[in-house]
Amino acid sequence: xxxxxxxxxxxxxxxxxxxxxxxxxxxxxxxxxxxxxxxxxxxxxxxxxxxxxxxxxxxxxxxxxxxxxxxxxxxxxxxxxxxxxxxxxxxxxxxxxxxxxxxxxxxxxxxxxxxxxxxxxxxxxxxxxxxxxxxxxxxxxxxxxxxxxxxxxxxxxxxxxxxxxxxxxxxxxxxxxxxxxxxxxxxxxxxxxxxxxxxxxxxxxxxxxxxxxxxxxxxxxxxxxxxxxxxxxxxxxxxxxxxxxxxxxxxxxxxxxxxxxxxxxxxxxxxxxxxxxxxxxxxxxxxxxxxxxxxxxxxxxxxxxxxxxxxxxxxxxxxxxxxxxxxxxxxxxxxxxxxxxxxxxxxxxxxxxxxxxxxxxxxxxxxxxxxxxxxxxxxxxxxxxxxxxxxxxxxxxxxxxxxxxxxxxxxxxxxxxxxxxxxxxxxxxxxxxxxxxxxxxxxxxxxxxxxxxxxxxxxxxxxxxxxxxxxxxxxxxxxxxxxxxxxxxxxxxxxxxxxxxxxxxxxxxxxxxxxxxxxxxxxxxxxxx
Numbered sequence: 076x077x078x079x080x081x082x083x084x085x086x087x088x089x090x091x092x093x094x095x096x097x098x099x100x101x102x103x104x105x106x107x108x109x110x111x112x113x114x115x116x117x118x119x120x121x122x123x124x125x126x127x128x129x130x131x132x133x134x135x136x137x138x139x140x141x142x143x144x145x146x147x148x149x150x151x152x153x154x155x156x157x158x159x160x161x162x163x164x165x166x167x168x169x170x171x172x173x174x175x176x177x178x179x180x181x182x183x184x185x186x187x188x189x190x191x192x193x194x195x196x197x198x199x200x201x202x203x204x205x206x207x208x209x210x211x212x213x214x215x216x217x218x219x220x221x222x223x224x225x226x227x228x229x230x231x232x233x234x235x236x237x238x239x240x241x242x243x244x245x246x247x248x249x250x251x252x253x254x255x256x257x258x259x260x261x262x263x264x265x266x267x268x269x270x271x272x273x274x275x276x277x278x279x280x281x282x283x284x285x286x287x288x289x290x291x292x293x294x295x296x297x298x299x300x301x302x303x304x305x306x307x308x309x310x311x312x313x314x315x316x317x318x319x320x321x322x323x324x325x326x327x328x329x330x331x332x333x334x335x336x337x338x339x340x341x342x343x344x345x346x347x348x349x350x351x352x353x354x355x356x357x358x359x360x361x362x363x364x365x366x367x368x369x370x371x372x373x374x375x376x377x378x379x380x381x382x383x384x385x386x387x388x389x390x391x392x393x394x395x396x397x398x399x400x401x402x403x404x405x406x407x408x409x410x411x412x413x414x415x416x417x418x419x420x421x422x423x424x425x426x427x428x429x430x431x432x433x434x435x436x437x438x439x440x441x442x443x444x445x446x447x448x449x450x451x452x453x454x455x456x457x458x459x460x461x462x463x464x465x466x467x468x469x470x471x472x473x474x475x476x477x478x479x480x481x482x483x484x485x486x487x488x489x490x491x492x493x494x495x496x497x498x499x500x501x502x503x504x505x506x507x508x509x510x511x512x513x514x515x516x517x518x519x520x521x522x523x524x525x526x527x528x529x530x531x532x533x534x535x536x537x538x539x540x541x542x543x544x545x546x547x548x549x550x551x552x553x554x555x556x557x558x559x560x561x562x563x564x565x566x567x568x569x570x571x572x573x574x575x576x577x578x579x580x581x582x583x584x585x586x587x588x589x590x591x592x593x594x595x596x597x598x599x600x601x602x603x604x
Contacts, residue, residue, distance in 0.1 A: 077589050081106060083133055085114045121172045121593065130173045139173060144584050147185050152550060155536055158182055175591030183591060189550050191586040195579065196553040203572030204262050210573075211266040212237070214284075215291075215523035216254075216276055218245050219530040221537040225548065227529060228254055231269065231520040234559075235571035236529070237261065239552040247275040251283040267432065269523045272422075289429050290422040292373060293522035298419055299366065302412040303404050307362055310407075311355045318348035358407050362400065367476055369396045373521055374463070375430050378479060381460035381487045383434070390427035397423070426521070433519050440515070453496045454508070461491040462512040463519075529555070554579075 084104050088095075101108045121127055129135040146164070150156040158178040165176040175181070212230040214237070219225050226245060228238035237257045242249050258264065267287035270276035271294050280288035325341040371378040372392045401416060437459070441451050464484035471477040491497055500508070536551060537543070556568045558579045569575055 078592060081110070082114050082117060083131070083136065085111060123172055124169050126169075127172070130170075139170070140587060140590060141584060143174065143181075143184060143590060144188060144587050145580070147181065147188055148580060148583075151185060152188075152547075153554060155538075158185070172593050175593055177594070180591040184587070186544075187587060188583060189544070189546055191583045192550050192553050192579070193546065195582055195586075196557055199557065199568065199576055200261070203568065203574060203576075204260065210262075210571075211264045212571075213267060213269070213518060213520045214254075214265045215269045215520075215526045216250070216279065217270065217523060217526045217530065218242075219533055221533060222543065225533070226250065226253060227526055228257070229523075229526050229529065230567075230571060231523065231525055232517045233570035234525060234567040236552050236556055236567070239548060241548060245273070245275055247278045247283070250275055250279045254279065254283070266436075266518070267429075269520060271523075272418075287428070287432055288425070289521065290425045291523045292426060293524045293527060295419055295422055295426065296366070296369065298415050299369070299400065302415040303362065303400065303409055306409050307355070307359050307407070310409075311352075311359055314348065314351045314355050318345070318352050321345045321348045355407075358403060361403055365396050365400045365403065367473075367479075368399075369393060371476065371479065372396065373426060373430075374467075375433055375519060376460050376463060378483060381464060381483050383455055383460075384430065385434075386427040386429075386431040389430050390423055393423050393427060394420075429519070429521060433515075436518060437515055440511070450496065453494060454512075457487075457491045457494050457497070458508060458512050459515065460487045462509065463516045464488070466513075466516050 081104075085100060085106070088100060088103050095103075097108050097112050100106075101111045104111060106114070121130070130139050143165075146161060151158065151161060158181045162176050162178050162181055165171065165174075165181075170176055212235075213232050214228055215231050216226070216228045219227060223241045224243075224245065226238060226240050226242045226249070227236070229236050238253055240253055242253070265280075265284045265286045267289050268276070268280040268284060269289045269291055270280065271291050277288055280286055321341065321344045325339075325345050328339055328341050372389060374389075375384065376382060377384050397416065397420060404411070437455070441454060446454075461484075464480060464487050467480050468477060468484050471480055497505070533551065556571075557566055557576060560566055566576070
């Protein structure tokens with residue numbers, strides 16, 4: 076029996092029968108007299124404050140354990156608060172007499188919490204993969220550099236982290252060994268892989284996994300922004316500064332009535348500067364419009380009417396948007412960025428290829444469904460555009476871009492609900508079709524921005540916490556997979572394994588049995604005596 080269990084039995088016996096001799100307490104509790112005497116002394120030392128009696132009860136001790144574990148999990152593991160600060164927090168709650176509050180004592184609880192998290196996640200992964208479903212992921216791979224280099228592999232569809240491992244190098248052999256091990260353990264395959272142009276990652280997709288390698292559209296857009304965005308913004312700032320100086324020079328030449336005494340070169344300079352400001356602001360707006368066009372083009376449906384489009388059509392539109400950006404840059408006499416633009420152009424065919432690849436998956440599903448031609452047309456041209464637009468409206472952050480997508484989405488939504496075939500379906504069948512369409516829509520992933528976001532989160536966690544234990548990275552992975560909840564309440568693990576898991580915190584809390592005992596400080600002993 077643990078110390079706290081013995082203490083609870085003695086406390087309950089005192090509450091039920093009042094003050095008793097040590098001999099009688101020992102007889103009723105079944106403990107030795109010396110043990111009862113020590114437990115009574117410990118209860119007396121802990122009873123220094125008015126609320127101390129609460130922590131002696133079973134309910135109070137359970138709540139205290141919950142408080143400690145929640146604080147260590149939320150602030151220690153997730154937010155990077157140091158154990159010295161958490162120790163000070165518990166002391167200010169006057170808990171130093173109820174439990175060990177020193178950093179070293181809390182470190183022992185933290186280690187037990189981490190071990191319980193890793194053990195629970197391993198067991199749940201084995202249970203989730205035991206079904207043997209032939210699922211496929213849409214992988215995104217990247218590396219991030221913290222105290223040591225980490226290799227990251229995520230399923231873009233569900234957000235589940237398959238791999239987050241510290242590695243000594245990022246060669247193809249290292250990537251291949253780590254990814255294959257995880258895919259085998261989870262009994263899954265890769266539909267296609269989204270990555271940057273790193274040779275090891277390209278080789279991993281084409282040779283190791285033998286799947287489509289999708290260039291990361293996030294990096295393509297970033298390369299375009301680096302090429303001309305700063306140059307245009309700098310020129311806009313400069314012409315505004317020049318206009319301000321010209322207006323100040325003109326104000327010094329104004330007469331008593333506030334009007335210029337005679338036409339001057341300063342007034343003409345102001346007009347010239349204003350025209351220059353308008354020209355550069357117009358150039359900046361045109362540049363942003365071309366970037367919007369690029370972003371709105373790489374979709375399986377056109378932005379103006381949500382009609383299905385092919386890879387050839389997408390490639391042509393992407394090429395036209397890039398040509399427009401280069402023409403704008405030349406017209407404004409901006410420094411040429413031939414290497415960057417060549418790099419972007421080389422990736423356009425592979426970017427556009429994703430559209431045909433996605434449509435092939437849709438057609439395979441429709442063929443397996445063995446439905447007639449009108450229903451196939453309904454699914455391709457009515458159902459999928461509606462569900463795809465619904466998702467894009469929810470995901471898009473840019474207000475201007477969101478407004479464009481919403482206008483088209485409303486028209487598509489109205490057309491879907493008024494379609495003759497839609498009205499023929501029972502509610503349950505329509506719900507099943509909607510689930511299928513959502514799965515297909517989620518299979519169109521063109522960027523690994525989710526991995527980039529994970530890299531940023533890891534960098535922040537690493538910045539906050541110093542002297543990290545070796546297993547802390549694995550704990551962060553577990554917290555992301557099993558304790559990071561979306562708006563609908565699902566976690567990456569529940570979406571990946573297609574099953575519900577118990578609450579991670581409650582499961583781990585049940586495994587933390589006892590808190591460390593408080594120190595017997597000489598000062599405290601003197602106060603009690």
